[in-house]
Amino acid sequence: MTTALAPPPPAPPAVPVATGLGRPASSRVAETGVWIGIGAISMTFAALTSALVVRASDAPDWHHLHLPALLYINTLVLLGSSLTLETGRRHPGRAPLALSLTTILGGLFVMGQVIAWRQLMTQEIGGPSSAFFYVLTALHAAHVLGGMSGLVYVRHRMRAGVVSFVPYNAASLYWHFMAVLWLYLLTLLTLRG
Template sequence: MTDTTIDQFEGVSRADRQHRDYQLHLGMGMFLGTVTMLFGAFSSAYIVRGATSQDWQAVPLPSFLWWNTLAIIVSSVALEVARRAGGQDNWRRAGMWMGATLVLAMLFLGGQFAAWQWLWAAGIGVPTSPHASFFFILTGVHGLHLVAGLVVLSVAGLRLLSVDANDPASAHRAYLPMSLGAMLWHFLAALWVYLIIMLTLFA
């Protein structure tokens, strides 16, 4: 009995809080399921559009996209380090690695935009070729999801700054968005690896 009340804060028992956290992760999981279906539809369109037409022309893509890819993979790893540190109550370490995550995440988003500019400078726009259309739309829709992820991670980052080691409520407030954000961010990083492979190797 004491087990469930020992960590009671803000009037919520540990069991209730864990249940709530479970629900939120379940919700995030379902959301990621819908994103999977969304990109599944884009992928099948990509395959069909490529296979049924004569006008498909692969456009050149900037090679620094691979650096972007590296950035998002490393950001994902950094976030995982931060999350685990948070899980072990090592909030300083968590904050540091979260900072690294946010920097790398913004680097990636900036890099994606740079890729668009690189294409525009080369005279390649959305309607230039189906391959270009897909590149812009896929990076755009992926980017919108990243922005949502960035918001969640920024909330986590801000809350990490004010974690008081003696106050479990403040720790939980910081850990929850970090954990949910990690689910989203790892997913989006993996999605990007899939997308870049599709867009370059199957151009």
């Protein structure tokens, strides 16, 4: 098995890493970046939430959505991935393993979401509530994928021998936010979807 082709290390918005001219990567700027990103992402989902509330009110065509049960399993997977990432942060020796595990769990989560979409497609065709379901979950999944590429990047840097937990912490912050965001979306879709 060849491992020569390492994934290219993009600088995703998810986990920004300072690479300024000769500036040590240990500045707190990565974390600041993630906090700003969290602000913007929150705003995006707030806008979609208000759109959902407006669209759902007085709409004769709004049917309550029966969420696929798989979503709850996906939720557990995502929460579990947050836990593995946190373990790595507390025990630096296990950090590389934690990163890999978290990435895999993140991948499982996204796969689970895709399967849930397919289940929903067979259950219900069209309908505004399912349209919102697809938009919200797809946008969330895209952000999770961005976070995964960030995790891969942090893992890659560790392999390159850079001993710094700043990007790790920034990545964890983002990843935990993804979990919180998902819990929020699940609640929203259960109550109003």
